[in-house]
Amino acid sequence: MKRIINIGVILVFISVVSCKKENVDTDMSKTPVVTVNNETLYKAELDDAVPRNLSAEDSTEAAQSYIKMWINTKLVYNKAKQNIVNKEEIDQLVEDYRKSLIINSFQEQLIREHFSKAVKDKELEAYYEKNKDKIKLKENIVKGLFLKVPVDSKELANFQKWYKQTNDAAVENIEKKRLQNAVGYEYFYNDWVSFSSMSENIPLSIDNEEQFLKTNKNIEVRDSSFVYLLNIKEYKLIGSEAPFDYVKNHLMEIYIEQQRSDYLKQVQDDLYKKAVSDGEIKFYDNKL
Secondary structure, X not given: OOOOOOHHHHHHHHHHHHHHOOOOOOOHHHOEEEEEOOEEEEHHHHHHHOOOOOOHHHHHHHHHHHHHHHHHHHHHHHHHHHHOOOHHHXXXXXXXXXXXXXXXXXXXXXXXXXXXXXXXXXXXXXXHHHHHHHOEOOOOEEEEEEEEEEOOOOOHHHHHHHOOOOOHHHHHHHXXXXXHHOOEEEEEEEEEEEHHHHHOXXXXXXXXXXXXXHHOOEEEEEOOOEEEEEEEEEEEOOOOEOOHHHHHHHHHHHHHXXXXXXXXXXXXXXXXXXXXXXXOOOOOOOOO
């Protein structure tokens, strides 16, 4: 007669045994929970699989689910091994994957050792200058200043005057008054930002951004609660050369990836040349 394994009993038994042996044997890796054929699930593995900070009831339920999944996986795997028809193909796939893991691990180690220092700005700027004709904007960008002012603000008239000016005095006036008289303020005279993201702050529908930027410098829009003021000091359109400051972060990713690719290719070339020189590669005259 086959014996039916009660997972709940197993868990209670393991818990009791663990408590009794707490001061004797603390090596949970040697405490078995269940065995399927010749493979055993130990309590240490079960503890690692069950999430921490669960209630006693939830912890028991999670443990039962994991044990059942573990048993089913072993049973299905063992049955599959006995009935597999394309074992050689699977073995080859496993070996190919193993080689890929080893190669990737080796390459990552080489990269960590070779690129231990951060890329310097001068190095990145040199790369930009060499390739800037290929680096084009994919969105319209602007420099400027944005204000969102309540319609009843006592400083509204002054803001409407100051936001059109780009001198330091006007900006200083705005920054002095904005905390108590404006609910939104962004100063980006020195930084490029996406025009589409900036225009989301204004209740205004723009069908043609390019035409809008060419014909508008000071934008003022009003609704029942606020007045929205946007000064566009400078703009660049889609397809034009992207400014270094705007693409710097993205450019860094591209540059590092290219450096890594070039370095790994050089490693491969060096290994190939050395193998040929040392006679580790033998070519045959068979026609391909």
